[in-house]
Amino acid sequence: MLFRREYNGCKTFSCVNCGNPDPALYSRSSRLGYAAWHCPECGAYPPELSNPPILALAEQIAQTRIPDVSPLIWCCAQPLFVKYGLTRSGSPRVQCIHCRKVHTLANPNTLSKQLQPLLDGLLAGISPVDLAAELTLSNKVFSERMAKLTCLLSTVMTRVEISALSQKVSPIVQTRSHVQVCRSGLSRAANKQAETHVWTLTSVDARTGYVYLISDNVLLSADNASCLEAGHYVPRVKEQGIDSEANVLSRAEKTYAKIMARTQFDELAYCHEKHGQIAKGALLRPVYAAHAHMQILYQQLANTSSVYLLLEHESFVRGAAITAFDTRVKNVTANLYYWHVAADIDADRVSEPQQKTLSWWNEKWFRTNSEREGQHYQIALGYLTPRVSQPPKNADSLFPSELDWNAVFWQDFDHWLPPSHAAKLSMERVRQWQTVYRYLHNIVWSKKPRLPIYKTMKPISVESLVALENTLSVALVADISSGSEK
Ligand SMILES: [Zn+2]
Ligand SMILES: [Zn+2]
Numbered sequence: 001m002l003f004r005r006e007y008n009g010c011k012t013f014s015c016v017n018c019g020n021p022d023p024a025l026y027s028r029s030s031r032l033g034y035a036a037w038h039c040p041e042c043g044a045y046p047p048e049l050s051n052p053p054i055l056a057l058a059e060q061i062a063q064t065r066i067p068d069v070s071p072l073i074w075c076c077a078q079p080l081f082v083k084y085g086l087t088r089s090g091s092p093r094v095q096c097i098h099c100r101k102v103h104t105l106a107n108p109n110t111l112s113k114q115l116q117p118l119l120d121g122l123l124a125g126i127s128p129v130d131l132a133a134e135l136t137l138s139n140k141v142f143s144e145r146m147a148k149l150t151c152l153l154s155t156v157m158t159r160v161e162i163s164a165l166s167q168k169v170s171p172i173v174q175t176r177s178h179v180q181v182c183r184s185g186l187s188r189a190a191n192k193q194a195e196t197h198v199w200t201l202t203s204v205d206a207r208t209g210y211v212y213l214i215s216d217n218v219l220l221s222a223d224n225a226s227c228l229e230a231g232h233y234v235p236r237v238k239e240q241g242i243d244s245e246a247n248v249l250s251r252a253e254k255t256y257a258k259i260m261a262r263t264q265f266d267e268l269a270y271c272h273e274k275h276g277q278i279a280k281g282a283l284l285r286p287v288y289a290a291h292a293h294m295q296i297l298y299q300q301l302a303n304t305s306s307v308y309l310l311l312e313h314e315s316f317v318r319g320a321a322i323t324a325f326d327t328r329v330k331n332v333t334a335n336l337y338y339w340h341v342a343a344d345i346d347a348d349r350v351s352e353p354q355q356k357t358l359s360w361w362n363e364k365w366f367r368t369n370s371e372r373e374g375q376h377y378q379i380a381l382g383y384l385t386p387r388v389s390q391p392p393k394n395a396d397s398l399f400p401s402e403l404d405w406n407a408v409f410w411q412d413f414d415h416w417l418p419p420s421h422a423a424k425l426s427m428e429r430v431r432q433w434q435t436v437y438r439y440l441h442n443i444v445w446s447k448k449p450r451l452p453i454y455k456t457m458k459p460i461s462v463e464s465l466v467a468l469e470n471t472l473s474v475a476l477v478a479d480i481s482s483g484s485e486k
Contacts, residue, residue, distance in 0.1 A: 003058045003295045004323070007049045008037050011319040012361065013336075013385045015042035019326025034264035046319065047264045049291070053219070053231025053284050057292035061215050064151075064435070065158045065296070075101040081474045094474050105470045112463040115149045119462060122440070128433050129421050143429075149462075150432040153439040156457070156465050159472050160443070161212070164451040165304050172206035172308040172398055173297070174339075175317065176406040177286070179270065180216060180434075181419040182427040185279030195423035196278045197271035198430075199233075199286040201293045201317070204405040206310065206398065210450035211409055211438045213297055217289035218427045220281040231284040235276025236269040248340040248380035249356050249367050255313045255340075256359045266316035278427065287316040294324035306333045308398060311384075313338040318384060329385050338363070338382035341403045343375065355391055364388060368395045370403065377403055413437050 006021035017025050017039050026037040029045060036045040076099040084095040084102055091107040117135055126134050132142040165171070180200045186193040200216040217233065242258065245251040259265055266287035276283060301307050307328065311317050321336055328334035354367040363382050368391075370377045381395055402408050417433050425433075443449045443459045458464035 003055055005051060005055070007051055007054055007291055007323060008046070009323075010037075010039040010042060010044060011046050011322050012039065012042040012044045013322060013329065014387070015039060015044070017041050019323060019330075032264070036264075047266050047287075049287070050228075050230035053228050053288040054291040054295070056219055056228060056231075057215070057217070057284065057289055058295045060219060060221070061213075061292060061296050064154055064431075066155055075099050075103070079474075092470060103474070105474070106466050108463040108466040108470070111148065111152070111466050112461075114145050115152065115462045118145055118149055119460060122436065123444070123460060128417050128436075146429070146432050150435040152462070152465055152469065154435050155469055157439060157442060159469070160449075160451055160453050160457075161300055163454065165301060167303060167305050169304050170306040170308070171301060171304055172310065172400070173203050173212065173301070174206050174310045174405050175201060175203045175293075175297075175321075176312040176404070177201050177270070177314070177317075178406065178410045180430060181422045182218075182278075182430045183423060183425055184275075184277060185426070186277060193277055194274045196283065196427070197275035198278075198283070198427060199268075199270050199289055201290060202406050202409065203293070203297050204409060205450065206308075206402075206405060207400045208450040209402065209405045209408065209446070210442050211405075212300055213293060214434050214438060215289060215293045215296065216427075216431075217284045217286055218278060218281050219284055220428060228282060228284070231282075231288050233276060233283040233285045235271065235273040238272045239269045246342060246345070247367075248342050248378040249354060249365060251340045251342065252313060252338070252365050252380050252382060253356070253358055259315050260360075266319070268314070268316070280426070287320070290314075290317050290320040291323065294320040298324040298328075306335070308335050308337070310337050310339045310398060313340060313382065322385070332386060335386065336384040337398070338365075338380075338384060340380040342378050344369065344378045345376075358382070366391050366395060370396060370399065372403065379403065409441060412441070 008023070009019065009021045009026065010017035012018055026039055029036050029038040031038070032045050035048040037048060038045050075096050078098060079096045080098055081094040081096055084093040086092055087104055089107060090109050092105045093102055094105065095102045118131065121131050121134055122128070132139070137145070178200045180198040181195050182198055184193050184196040198216045198218055200214060202214050203212045204210065205212065219228065239258065242251055242254045245254055262268070266285070268286050270286060307325070309321055309325070311321055318336065318338065322329055325334040325336070329336065356365045357363070358365055363384060364387060365380055365382045367378060367380050370379055379395065379399065381398070413434070416437060422430050442451070443453060449459065453459065454468060456464070457468050
């Protein structure tokens with residue numbers, strides 16, 4: 001997949017250099033005590049980034065979204081397929097009419113026999129903790145089937161997204177971080193190491209709760225270690241949260257202060273030292289994970305008419321978003337906001353919207369109130385792009401359903417796969433459970449699928465899903481067949 005190659009450059013909204021990677025526009029500087037590229041136009045000092053860790057993480061996510069079918073499918077420059085009967089075991093075959101090569105596709109019956117019991121078990125309420133034992137599967141067989149099932153579900157979700165996220169839609173997306181627990185794989189005694197804490201970023205549709213993307217800062221195949229070294233997360237003393245601050249505008253103010261107090265803006269210490277290492281692969285700095293996440297999200301939403309991104313108040317999440325969406329920000333088809341939300345329990349409830357201008361960047365913040373099912377909430381919205389001067393009248397329309405879908409999703413997930421159990425699982429396995437849960441949440445467990453699905457798709461039938469994927473993956477030409485079928 002193609003990603004932006006250069007991540008350094010200005011990230012200030014409305015600066016002429018914003019998003020422009022040309023190094024000739026900037027000068028290197030360590031004036032603020034860290035390596036930065038100074039932008040002479042707006043005066044910003046964005047911290048220097050190393051590109052390989054971002055690209056490695058982005059590639060890693062891309063591979064799980066649509067498996068690499070190219071050796072099978074791209075037999076020649078312009079493959080065109082017709083049905084070509086079945087193999088003896090019942091796998092469908094297709095032939096390329098240009099190069100005459102015959103390809104065998106996945107077998108819906110075989111996969112259904114292997115994978116349907118897993119899905120049925122989970123739908124019957126068996127916990128992921130007990131699934132392998134309940135199905136009396138050995139570790140090896142269970143691992144193989146989990147890999148196949150998650151590959152299938154992930155691919156199907158990608159197909160659904162491609163067909164649903166068209167010119168007709170303008171999604172509002174809530175992006176927030178979450179800390180996921182997994183096994184460190186390091187010996188406790190020697191390393192004083194407990195379970196690993198993984199910085200995870202999630203983007204959820206604000207209207208429907210559809211989870212577009214979950215990604216994290218673990219690079220599993222960290223072979224080219226030297227070029228990635230700059231990307232490694234160095235555990236430090238964990239930063240204090242500001243959730244205890246009741247007023248959302250004060251929360252915004254304290255968040256800016258917290259970010260400014262770091263050695264550099266993007267140096268987030270999200271976990272204690274004993275949780276900051278992993279044996280297999282490498283834990284990378286959250287800023288790199290944020291850039292990789294936004295590269296993928298940008299591609300997922302590429303065909304939509306406009307996008308509203310409600311971002312966690314974290315400067316490097318904003319930096320990653322504006323870097324990925326820079327052309328769309330410029331033509332105003334992407335709008336970026338920060339937001340805080342809190343239950344309104346204090347006495348200083350206000351009826352009029354309040355506003356404040358905060359930070360070095362003079363970002364405008366507004367506080368509004370919202371009532372959901374009898375509960376009062378305060379919302380603070382920071383307008384990053386486009387800038388506004390008056391309190392917006394439509395702030396509430398940015399929150400058409402849940403105020404924080406990420407909280408809802410992760411609370412349910414942690415109930416389904418408790419952190420105490422996740423702490424015993426490899427990150428690979430934890431990701432598989434995240435994928436399965438994302439599928440159930442997005443397509444199966446809601447009243448109706450959270451994005452429109454294909455008419456022929458039966459969401460809880462493995463056979464139907466495999467057949468759909470076979471059809472879509474080869475873009476089968478009309479059934480010229482019967483004559484050519486053998
Ligand atoms: Zn600039
Ligand atoms: Zn061919």
